[in-house]
Amino acid sequence: MSPVTPASQLFGLTGEVALVTGASSGLGARFAEVLAAHGARVVLAARRADRIAALAKGLSGAMALVLDVTKPETFPAAFDAAEREFGPVTLLVNNAGVANDGKFLDTDPERWDNTIATNVSAVWHLSREFARRLVGLKRPGAIVNVSSVLGCRVTPGAGAYCVSKAAVAQMTAAMAVELARHGIRVNAIAPGYIWSEMTEAYLKSEGGLATIKRIPQRRAGDPSDLDGALLLLASRKAAGFMTGSTVTVDGGHVWSFN
Numbered sequence: 271m272s273p274v275t276p277a278s279q280l281f282g283l284t285g286e287v288a289l290v291t292g293a294s295s296g297l298g299a300r301f302a303e304v305l306a307a308h309g310a311r312v313v314l315a316a317r318r319a320d321r322i323a324a325l326a327k328g329l330s331g332a333m334a335l336v337l338d339v340t341k342p343e344t345f346p347a348a349f350d351a352a353e354r355e356f357g358p359v360t361l362l363v364n365n366a367g368v369a370n371d372g373k374f375l376d377t378d379p380e381r382w383d384n385t386i387a388t389n390v391s392a393v394w395h396l397s398r399e400f401a402r403r404l405v406g407l408k409r410p411g412a413i414v415n416v417s418s419v420l421g422c423r424v425t426p427g428a429g430a431y432c433v434s435k436a437a438v439a440q441m442t443a444a445m446a447v448e449l450a451r452h453g454i455r456v457n458a459i460a461p462g463y464i465w466s467e468m469t470e471a472y473l474k475s476e477g478g479l480a481t482i483k484r485i486p487q488r489r490a491g492d493p494s495d496l497d498g499a500l501l502l503l504a505s506r507k508a509a510g511f512m513t514g515s516t517v518t519v520d521g522g523h524v525w526s527f528n
């Protein structure tokens with residue numbers, strides 16, 4: 271039998287270089303903090319330069335990278351900049367996302383396009399750029415995508431978002447089966463409702479309070495509720511045999527939609 275690895279080593283990320291998209295707020299800011307606290311060097315990517323600069327300053331071994339994930343033509347330069355600072359990126363967290371809510375019959379084509387560009391196409395193109403570099407170097411790595419419980423259930427008025435997050439879960443499996451042979455693991459987290467800039471107004475509304483009552487644990491999550499799932503999927507020691515999985519972290523919500 272293999273010796274037992276203590277948890278501090280099992281989830282240690284020293285030597286990893288992580289690029290987190292949407293790191294300027296909410297889940298992404300927390301992901302960056304957690305990865306840095308476990309030894310990874312972290313590239314915080316988002317459009318709001320002031321936010322990521324301030325967050326990076328507060329972390330050890332972190333840099334800010336201004337990036338609009340709807341502009342795939344800028345991705346090679348973004349990875350080049352990260353590499354110049356820290357070496358090749360070995361962990362990609364595809365977290366940037368938008369919730370352009372709206373009823374199906376009223377869908378504005380521009381909002382649909384922006385949802386798909388941000389939540390779906392960006393994940394595909396960033397992952398491709400990331401993986402091609404690692405394959406070229408013959409180095410292992412990991413991708414953690416951010417799906418949602420709304421990737422497997424639907425709620426009225428959020429159709430485009432639900433479709434986009436279902437695509438992320440399916441993309442996770444599709445990339446996993448092709449990248450396994452290159453030592454690159456691809457997994458996803460499917461959060462339930464978590465307090466963030468994206469959800470705060472809704473969770474405080476009448477509809478949001480009713481939703482919270484339907485969550486078996488009777489609360490929305492805090493970004494820190496995702497720490498364990500992130501570290502598990504990021505760590506090759508802890509999750510070396512996991513790929514293609516979508517891990518739900520939702521207080522049981524996915525079983526109680528109505």
Ligand SMILES: NC(=O)c1ccc[n+]([C@@H]2O[C@H](COP(=O)([O-])OP(=O)(O)OC[C@H]3O[C@@H](n4cnc5c(N)ncnc54)[C@H](OP(=O)(O)O)[C@@H]3O)[C@@H](O)[C@H]2O)c1
Nearest residue numbers: 292294296297316317318338339366367418463464466468
């Ligand atoms: N909160 C929840 O309940 C929940 C549940 C399930 C899944 N999720 C997913 O979790 C992820 C993070 O959401 P959040 O709740 O933390 O929301 P948030 O606080 O609104 O954060 C969204 C992040 O995405 C970034 N972003 C949006 N469009 C971008 C673009 N074109 N280019 C680069 N970055 C962009 C934003 O940064 P800039 O504006 O600075 O660019 C921001 O950092 C999203 O994928 C969301 O769908 C959230």
